Amino acid sequence: EDKVVQSPLSLVVHEGDTVTLNCSYEVTNFRSLLWYKQEKKAPTFLFMLTSSGIEKKSGRLSSILDKKELFSILNITATQTGDSAIYLCAVEAADGSWGKFQFGAGTQVVVTP
Amino acid sequence: EAQVTQNPRYLITVTGKKLTVTCSQNMNHEYMSWYRQDPGLGLRQIYYSMNVEVTDKGDVPEGYKVSRKEKRNFPLILESPSPNQTSLYFCASIASGDRGYTQYFGPGTRLTVL
Numbered sequence: 001e002d003k004v005v006q007s008p009l010s011l012v013v014h015e016g017d018t019v020t021l022n023c024s025y026e027v028t029n030f031r032s033l034l035w036y037k038q039e040k041k042a043p044t045f046l047f048m049l050t051s052s053g054i055e056k057k058s059g060r061l062s063s064i065l066d067k068k069e070l071f072s073i074l075n076i077t078a079t080q081t082g083d084s085a086i087y088l089c090a091v092e093a094a095d096g097s098w099g100k101f102q103f104g105a106g107t108q109v110v111v112t113p
Numbered sequence: 114e115a116q117v118t119q120n121p122r123y124l125i126t127v128t129g130k131k132l133t134v135t136c137s138q139n140m141n142h143e144y145m146s147w148y149r150q151d152p153g154l155g156l157r158q159i160y161y162s163m164n165v166e167v168t169d170k171g172d173v174p175e176g177y178k179v180s181r182k183e184k185r186n187f188p189l190i191l192e193s194p195s196p197n198q199t200s201l202y203f204c205a206s207i208a209s210g211d212r213g214y215t216q217y218f219g220p221g222t223r224l225t226v227l
Contacts, residue, residue, distance in 0.1 A: 042218035
């Protein structure tokens with residue numbers, strides 16, 4: 001059975017700290033892994049990863065995929081209170097066509113002033 | 114403005130009364146999808162559609178129907194809602210390109226079935 005597991009479930013950090021979120025997966029016919037940020041509304045897209053070892057970076061956020069060990073890391077450096085959100089990881093399986101996504105339960109990040 | 118819209122945003126109904134949640138996107142995307150989100154379970158895919166008249170089941174399709182008669186609309190139908198379908202529902206569409214693809218989510222519909 002396909003599964004996507006995120007850890008930790010939640011964490012609280014102080015502004016300026018670095019946060020590392022983990023997403024491990026077991027999916028048949030892996031195609032891609034995506035990260036989203038969800039505040040009190042709909043998720044917003046952060047990164048899409050398809051190849052191992054290539055880091056995607058956007059400002060203070062970066063992510064890397066390890067297809068051999070079946071996990072991805074999302075890093076947030078110099079955290080700010082605006083980074084407080086639920087971070088979701090999703091894996092796409094290629095079952096003939098594309099578009100079937102399985103999400104993890106998310107990691108809730110709280111950044112305190 | 115590029116967007117995915119859902120209606121209604123909030124709905125309280127009773128068991129067994131058929132309802133439809135509409136979803137519309139103005140970006141000419143071929144791919145659309147429905148998810149439900151429950152505490153501790155993350156987002157779970159209900160149905161998705163690769164194009165007009167093409168739909169596929171996600172992980173939790175039981176109790177739901179969809180249709181894709183035109184590219185911009187992808188309604189979610191609950192023929193006989195039950196309390197276990199109380200959830201937050203998101204519609205999404207995907208833009209694909211050379212750099213991969215981006216999934217755009219609607220604002221969500223909070224459904225309560227009594």
